[in-house]
Amino acid sequence: MASVVTPLVYRVASGRPVNAGRWPGGRVGGGITLADAVMSGTFATAVPTSVNTALMGDSLTTHLLGYNWSPFWWANGLAAGGALKLIANAGISGNTIGDMLARVNNAYTNATPGLAGLGTVGRIFLRAGTNDCRSQTPWSSVSSNASALLTALKALCTGRIIILSVPPVGPTEANYAAINAVTLTYNTGWAALAAADPTRLLFVNDSANLRDGSGAQLSGYFNGDGIHNDGRATWREGVDLAADTAFIAEVSGYPSPLSTDAADIYPAQPQWNPNHVMAGTGGGGGFTGQVATGYSVGGYGSGFAGTVAKVAADVGDPNQTPWQRVSPTQVGYTGGGEALLITAALSGRAVTSVDPAGLDITVEVRFNAFDTTKFKWSRIMIMGGTSSQPIMPDLDLKMGGESSITHSSVVARIAMPRLSGGVSESGLSLRWEWATRSAFTGSMGSFDFRCLTVRG
Amino acid sequence: MATNFSTALRTAVVGAIVTQAGAGAKLKFYSGTRPSGVTAVGGGTTLLGTVTLGAAIGTTSSGAIDWDEASATQSNGSHVSGTPTFVDLETSAGTILFRTDLGAGSWTFTGAIATGQNITLSSLVTTSGNA
Numbered sequence: 003m004a005s006v007v008t009p010l011v012y013r014v015a016s017g018r019p020v021n022a023g024r025w026p027g028g029r030v031g032g033g034i035t036l037a038d039a040v041m042s043g044t045f046a047t048a049v050p051t052s053v054n055t056a057l058m059g060d061s062l063t064t065h066l067l068g069y070n071w072s073p074f075w076w077a078n079g080l081a082a083g084g085a086l087k088l089i090a091n092a093g094i095s096g097n098t099i100g101d102m103l104a105r106v107n108n109a110y111t112n113a114t115p116g117l118a119g120l121g122t123v124g125r126i127f128l129r130a131g132t133n134d135c136r137s138q139t140p141w142s143s144v145s146s147n148a149s150a151l152l153t154a155l156k157a158l159c160t161g162r163i164i165i166l167s168v169p170p171v172g173p174t175e176a177n178y179a180a181i182n183a184v185t186l187t188y189n190t191g192w193a194a195l196a197a198a199d200p201t202r203l204l205f206v207n208d209s210a211n212l213r214d215g216s217g218a219q220l221s222g223y224f225n226g227d228g229i230h231n232d233g234r235a236t237w238r239e240g241v242d243l244a245a246d247t248a249f250i251a252e253v254s255g256y257p258s259p260l261s262t263d264a265a266d267i268y269p270a271q272p273q274w275n276p277n278h279v280m281a282g283t284g285g286g287g288g289f290t291g292q293v294a295t296g297y298s299v300g301g302y303g304s305g306f307a308g309t310v311a312k313v314a315a316d317v318g319d320p321n322q323t324p325w326q327r328v329s330p331t332q333v334g335y336t337g338g339g340e341a342l343l344i345t346a347a348l349s350g351r352a353v354t355s356v357d358p359a360g361l362d363i364t365v366e367v368r369f370n371a372f373d374t375t376k377f378k379w380s381r382i383m384i385m386g387g388t389s390s391q392p393i394m395p396d397l398d399l400k401m402g403g404e405s406s407i408t409h410s411s412v413v414a415r416i417a418m419p420r421l422s423g424g425v426s427e428s429g430l431s432l433r434w435e436w437a438t439r440s441a442f443t444g445s446m447g448s449f450d451f452r453c454l455t456v457r458g
Numbered sequence: 459m460a461t462n463f464s465t466a467l468r469t470a471v472v473g474a475i476v477t478q479a480g481a482g483a484k485l486k487f488y489s490g491t492r493p494s495g496v497t498a499v500g501g502g503t504t505l506l507g508t509v510t511l512g513a514a515i516g517t518t519s520s521g522a523i524d525w526d527e528a529s530a531t532q533s534n535g536s537h538v539s540g541t542p543t544f545v546d547l548e549t550s551a552g553t554i555l556f557r558t559d560l561g562a563g564s565w566t567f568t569g570a571i572a573t574g575q576n577i578t579l580s581s582l583v584t585t586s587g588n589a
Contacts, residue, residue: 036461041565041584047570255574256574
């Protein structure tokens with residue numbers, strides 16, 4: 003920055019007095035200093051929308067053990083690599099749009115829960131309108147409530163509201179044809195509201211493939227009541243939601259929640275599964291072959307057989323954690339809760355009635371032409387050693403799809419609060435059920451899993 | 459000692475930056491200890507993100523560069539997570555033209571660079587001294 007001006011000096015000529023030859027104007031010395039350029043302005047990275055996620059809806063959203071029909075888990079696992087962290091589910095059976103509006107600002111801990119008091123929430127998934135359609139209430143009569151509900155939801159999160167469509171109803175519902183016609187107008191209405199505020203709202207018609215060409219409900223996807231999903235409808239919605247380009251753009255870009263660090267365990271870290279990196283072959287159970295240390299793979303109930311193996315990660319896979327492969331060859335079913343069963347002991351701090359307040363379960367599952375028509379769901383439960391009951395909502399992947407699932411992998415994740423009525427437990431264990439739909443002997447393909455963490 | 463330049467001269471000074479930067483100049487964000495002067499970056503620094511500027515880094519008037527943020531492009535998938543400490547302006551050929559700290563009294567950086575997240579440029583101005 004300093005720029006020196008060279009002094010100009012006359013040399014004294016020979017024989018001349020030393021004071022006679024100087025520059026008459028005197029000597030200019032030193033230099034001038036150029037001031038720094040002033041840099042003003044800012045750089046910033048866009049603050050990523052929080053991965054914390056909540057659900058709002060009716061019975062198609064509510065989360066009871068083994069009874070949760072939201073496609074969130076499939077969609078999150080396929081499109082976002084399981085990055086979204088579901089921290090609340092405010093689905094209440096039978097709710098209309100007006101019912102949801104009336105409670106949306108309640109605290110989540112309220113007996114009639116809303117979505118207030120959850121801290122930072124990035125996104126909210128909403129599915130609403132089925133119960134209004136069942137009474138054939140026209141969209142024009144609920145649209146103001148729908149707008150008000152969206153306004154309230156926008157105030158409760160920092161990102162977008164993902165509006166999911168109203169599914170079709172089946173012929174066991176009285177006046178189903180007329181009701182189906184109304185559901186289509188609701189979806190048009192939701193889509194129009196979303197289009198008016200694309201920054202905060204995204205509508206995805208995830209149930210379009212559950213209708214035939216006339217808009218009627220396809221058979222084979224729903225329960226006998228014609229209203230509630232069978233596992234295959236939830237799977238279909240999840241796959242279709244995960245394939246929506248706008249949804250992919252909305253939820254992609256987050257780092258993977260999977261842990262590959264063997265040191266990421268208690269007591270150094272609040273992570274309760276001591277072998278999420280699938281080390282060793284010291285596991286057991288009723289199946290034949292190798293099981294990673296600490297795991298047991300077998301059947302709950304009679305009629306189960308299969309093979310198990312440790313499988314190296316694919317070449318080039320940035321996650322080099324080996325997989326535990328499970329290849330059932332025989333599954334039983336009598337309606338008595340039979341399931342292919344994976345268990346593991348968990349290790350952590352003392353469990354009181356309130357601590358841990360919640361747990362974040364994450365696992366990567368890979369399907370290898372796995373025949374899900376023989377299964378109803380995969381659900382991971384965290385069991386209390388004293389109560390012998392789940393202490394938090396299960397991590398559930400509904401299935402029973404039309405055919406084999408060959409998706410490379412899905413990262414399933416849930417981080418819900420502890421169930422009410424908690425007690426002190428002697429410890430925690432993991433119980434992972436693959437509930438069967440029918441008895442079968444023969445090839446069913448296989449599934450692999452790894453990086454199963456229980457954090458909190 | 460106060461030294462003052464005319465506005466025209468100050469505009470010409472910052473205009474030289476624009477001229478030398480040329481088209482496709484880059485702002486490179488680094489973490490770590492800032493190397494002295496504009497010497498090449500080396501060990502101890504990590505390139506967190508690169509933003510490529512447009513046909514010109516900005517326009518000049520009244521002794522200042524108004525940077526053209528709208529023409530900037532970046533591949534956020536290549537960004538490395540971290541908090542930058544200094545930024546270099548390089549020509550498209552990789553010649554470092556200037557280096558400046560990020561912080562109070564200069565360009566500031568809010569948040570942190572993250573893979574998959576764009577670096578946002580807001581209201582960038584370079585004002586010549588000696589006003």
